[in-house]
Amino acid sequence: MIRRRVARGATGVAVLLIAAELAGRTGLVDTSLLPLMSTVLARAAELVADPAFLADVWGTLIVWAAGLLIAVVIAVPLGTLLGSLPRAETATRPLVEFLRPIPSVALLPLITLLIPDDSAIKMTAVVYAAAWPLLVNTMYGLRDVDPIAKETMRSFGFGRLAVLARVSLPSAAPFVLTGVRLATAVGLIVAVSAELITGGTAGVGAFMIRAGAGFRTDLVLAATLWAGVLGLVANALLLELQRRAFRWHAATSGELS
């Protein structure tokens, strides 16, 4: 069964690659716009050994990871606080509902004016975008804690903090991790967007803009391939973490938005 799936998957990928190659070779597609698949793959292989490209990837990764980390440090405690105080939650909810839909990309021009430093701009945008799914999922997770479990702890004479540490946080943890996964995806999107818009000197997005300006679509596509690999790896890592840490929890598969 599994072997058949792998075989089919490989066939699908191979067919696409060959079709793309043939489309270029037969002249169906203008190769000056869309280069041959073989060229793209060769460029992608070359890029791994290209220190300039690696520096760009590294730049994006740093912005992405640092932004995520800052967002977690801000949003999770805030979400915990708001989620465990029902009145604070009802009061802030409309505010959250209004601020959340503001696309972080729209803040980029403003941030660019406010902050002179290139990577600080990107990081700010990533923090803003990543904070919302984290905040909302943490709040939701804490609100969803089984009241009976909390009352059981209270009836044994535990204080509020002990209940928070032993019942509320562990049972909200899977939701928080779902938030982390969503934030990771959004964070990468925003990091690359910021690089595209602010130009800047480092980052995969900046690399692509430079390559695109020189009409080097082969390099653009090769970099796109690596961006996909980056996203794939990040998502796989987080899924695995989620599966290992919370095997018991059914909500881990349900994504909240």
Next chain:
Amino acid sequence: MLDVVNLRHTYGQGPSAHHALGGIDLKVAEGELVSVVGPSGCGKSTLLRSIAGLIEPTDGHIRIRDGHVTGTPGDLAVVFQDYSRSLFPWMTVGENVALPLRRRGMGRAARRAAAAEALAEVGLPGAEAKYPWELSGGMQQRVAIARALAYRPTLLLMDEPFGSVDAQTREDLEDLVLKVRELHRMTILLITHDIDESVYVGDRVVVLTKSPARVAGELSVDLPFPRDQIATRELPAFVHLRAEVGRLVRAKEPLPPFHASQQA
């Protein structure tokens, strides 16, 4: 009208294969209500799914009115045990009942009228606009029965139709089935694991063995009509039949194997 010859079915292949049906012969005459009873997990549902054309049996023949069954036959309806999953929650009760009638080439008005009539027959007049999940379990199963009735099948298959309702509702539904079949002279094959039920509703009881299922025996049920939940069940003939069926169901269960060699 229904003729099942040497029906076999095996799930999977090789050493992990599960032999569900081990050669079943079964005949159901026009207008007859046959109960099929057997220990749980004996392949009763596999038998029903084969007749309904939902699975293709490994070997054997199924004939309905001299036509071989390949794919789902056109004039057959099924009432499944799990009414909550067999009714469509996004449609009203009326739409659920009327839906299959499209295949009968009926117009919109005719479909609606037929659905209303069938619902009235099962004791749910005027329930068309409700949604299935607004009804109790017993009422949902009535809707499923109404859907089958409105379809006017020549053969009605029922797969543990009363397995998921409480005892009182179960008795009501058993009487409902007897009533509608009296009214429409339908041919019904009812699958159950309940020995009492198989005798109470059946003209004939077919007992299956544990899997791979074979026919362990058949009993004619010569109980008078109309049947009554209290009076019929206290007839000596009923008690006797029930005991006979029970014996057949149990006797064919293989004894727990015990060999001295197994201890090694």
Next chain:
Amino acid sequence: MSAATTLPPAEVTKRRARGGRLSALVTRVWLIPVVVAAWEIGTRQAASAYFPPPSQIVARAYELWFSGPAAHLFLTDDALGDFLPSLARLFGGWAVACVLGIGLGVALGRSRALAGYIDPLVEFGRAIPPPALVPLFIVIFKLGTEMQVATIVYGVIWPILINSIDGARYVDRLHMDTAEVFGMGRAQRLFRIILPAAGPKIFAGLRLSVALAVILMVLSELVGSTDGIGYQLSYTQMNFDLAGMWSVIVLLGVLGLVLNASFLAVERRVLSWHRRARQTT
């Protein structure tokens, strides 16, 4: 359940709820005016060019967009020039993604073989951050609407596709068996069984994609456009018109809010069976 017996008490509770709803509204939204007032005072005190007070932002927004003639619903030419192209791209791209995503998703969800061939490509495609394709689209389509729509379609199709696959794949087996037993044809199965059954999942994907569509619309207009809300944003930035810039940001927030709310209203109607069925069980 006659109307005569149920209406009066319902009317009473409705009235009571209206009073209760008002006070509930106050307890829920009191923070918003407080925050706005605090912001107004704070920004006036700080007098920073970068943070104009809300009153100034509102005034600028009025001046920019809402001081037009009554015949145009008080919208200015600027407003029409900004909003219409943006909304057209937004909805156009979203609609294309919906049709492609649901169609392909249902096909992949129902056919194990097809899914086997395509799955790795889907996994990879969704892993590419959509902005990464903007440079490519710029080269292929040049700057303009085609590039922007392509960016939106590519970016928002994934949640729709993934959720449609999921929804169509896990249609209850008994639903399908029932459909088969009663001899429903392919089209009927698709429209009466598979799509409704997958509906809740599909809608979850659609809602995610609406929010994404706004982001990508702004991005693609910031990168290269001569009209639209995103263009207006970069225009105000270049002219150092900070009140105008803040107006655009607030406008985009309102747009996201309105889109989400109207989407929820539609979902509520279409999926009312699902919500109520879950409440009763």
